[in-house]
C-alpha cells in the first residue's frame with residue numbers, strides 16, 4: 496500500500512468542478528468551525544473564499560503564533576551540481592540546455608561551507624540535478640559526511656531514491672528530504688517531464704512513502720505552481736500530506752510554495768497564481784494544520800516576503816544562489832532559476848526582527864557535533 500492507492504480514488508476533473516462550485520455561504524459555514532478538515536480546505540482554496548482573506552489571515556497568524564511563537568527558522572540552499580539527465584521543460588539545468596556543467600569537488604564544497612558559516616547558517620539544503628553517475632547516492636552520502644560537523648540540520652533536494660538508499664543517507668546524518676510532485680495531473684506531468692527517470696510519475700509519487708518507511712525525520716512536499724491549476728494541485732498536496740501524517744506519524748512535514756521563475760529555456764505558466772492567491776493558500780494550509788512547517792523561498796519578491804512573515808510562514812531561506820559554487824567558488828556559473836529577493840542574510844534577519852520575530856538558526860543537534 497502507498498499513496499498511489501489513495502491518489503487513484505480521486506479524479507482531477509471532479510475535484511476541479513467541486514472546488515469551483517463552492518459559494519460564499521459554504522465558506523462562511525466552514526470558517527465557523529473550530530477544526531478545519533481536508534474537505535473544508537477544498538473550500539478555503541476556492542474562489543468563493545477570496546472575500547474572507549482577512550479573516551483567514553488573522554486566524555492563520557494566531558495559530559502560527561500559538562504553535563511556533565514569534566520565531567522564523569532560516570535555512571540556505573547549497574547547489575552541489577547542475578548535471579542532469581532529465582528533461583524538465585521549466586528548468587535551466589534540463590539535459591537539452593547547452594550550458595557548462597559542473598559538480599563541486601570536496602575542496603569546493605568546503606569553500607562554500609566556510610562562506611555560509613560566516614553568515615550564521617546551521618540548517619542547509621543540498622541540491623543537485625538528477626545524474627546517477629556523477630551525483631548518485633555515493634556522492635550525496637560523501638557530501639553529507641564532509642559537512643555534517645558544520646551543520647546540525649542537513650536536508651536534500653535531489654533525485655528520488657530507493658528506501659535502502661535513503662536509509663544509508665539517514666545513517667550518514669541526513670535530516671530531511673524535499674521532493675515536490677511538481678503536478679499531480681498525470682498528463683500534464685508527462686508533457687513537462689518527457690525524458691529521463693523523472694518521467695516516471697508513479698515512482699516520484701511514492702517517494703515520500705519510501706522516505707517514511709526509511710524513517711526520515713522530515714519530508715517536504717509541494718507542487719510547482721504554473722504547470723496546472725494551483726487549486727487542484729494544492730488539494731492533492733494536502734491529501735498527500737494527510738495520508739503521510741497518518742501513515743508515518745513519527746515524521747514531520749513541511750510544505751513549500753514554488754512558483755515558476757525565469758530561467759534558461761523559459762516556459763510560460765499555464766495557470767497563474769497571484770500574490771493574493773498565494774496568501775489565501777498559505778492561510779488555508781495553516782488553518783488545516785497547526786503543526787506543519789510552511790516555508791517560503793527567495794523565489795518570492797522582497798515585498799511579498801516582508802508581508803507573508805506574519806501570515807502563517809515559519810521558515811524562510813535567504814541570500815540563495817541556485818548555481819553550483821554560487822557563494823564562493825564560481826558565482827558566475829548558470830543559475831537553475833533567477834531568484835527574486837536578492838537581499839543578504841543580515842538584511843533578511845533585520846527585516847524579521849523589525850516585525851517582532853526572532854530568527855531560529857538551530858533547533859536540532861546531530862551526532863557529529
Ligand code: SF4
Nearest residue numbers: 579583586588589624
Ligand atoms: S528540475 Fe531537477 S530533474 Fe528537472 S532538469 Fe532541473 S535539476 Fe534536472
